[in-house]
Amino acid sequence: MYYPEPISKLIDSFMKLPGIGPKTAARLAFFVLTMKEEDVLTFSKSLIDAKRNLSYCTVCGNITDVDPCHICTDKQRDASIICVVQDTKDVIAMEKMRDYNGLYHVLQGAISPMDGIGPEDINVASLLVRLQSETVQELILATNSTIEGEATAMYISRLVKPSGIRTTRIAHGLPVGGDLEYADEVTLSKAMEGRREL
Template sequence: MHYPEPISKLIDSFTKLPGIGPKTAVRLAFFVLNMKEDDVLDFGRNLVNAKRKLTHCSVCGHITDKDPCSICSDGHRDQSVICVVQDPKDVIAMERMREFSGLYHVLHGAISPVDGIGPEDISVADLLKRLQDETVQELILATNPNIEGEATSMYISRLVKPTGIKITRIAHGLPVGGDLEYADEITLSKAMEGRREL
């Protein structure tokens, strides 16, 4: 179907977002056209401000509008524990839990030879520099439970083990409320490995 150029460009912009196919892009474009002009301008300003004003924390790599980020600059957090995650979204997920009071390190990816991503393409070197500070006693590896996440955890573990820092990996397995019959073999295997005494 032929659309006027302005809406066609808007549809193209929406299709560049993850998870947005052509039909959803058309729906979003027409939704925007029906919004009040002030709301559209506000939406546009928010997009531009997020892109211009956010940066990565120079300490942990988390997304922030202040450097260092609020987590790294919080003196009440446990400086002896660093939780290593792949993405800033993972920090937000961990913080929603309100159980972890240590620090974070964001790798900005995972080792994936198939995709041409090696250790030098993610923030491993910055992590190793942080570990030279002798206050760090434990490293929690919280990379995703997939091939890339496992490879990344194993790589970091091998590098860090000689330092004597305690290295732990988050448990993987069945989600609370999940049914055994719907779990795949890898999930069940991880659940068995991570079992604990009651």
């Protein structure tokens, strides 16, 4: 009980964020006291708006403020290719690369038996629906090159194989055990070029 209650509550809130320990949380909380009131209002409103106005696209599973999302409804995109990724940050990484013009499917996770996460816990069912109703010719499995990411890619590849749709896996350039979102654009671009049949 070193701090007045409003400050200790604020510190507790900051500590709920990933990578923020007690020291950083205290530093941020005290910084808030020095901020202009209007900036604090804007900040708190952004937090609430982000939480209330964002949902998952019912087609691809990406985070969006309109449903279906801007990527799914973009007629300029090549609807014959779907790139399967683990989360929204991977879509952003791919979009920064700028040479992919197909669609996405965001799993919002990966299969991980160790953590009790099975195929039914990730966004796979809606992918199968898309493959039935759309003119998809290739599925690029761009899950992370971790054990979970590889297992997820294998699972989807086996599931899709009977449909005759080409499934490829991004390969070269990505560090083993690495997350897609941390790859630089050149590495990611190479990984896309080096994708192989599964």
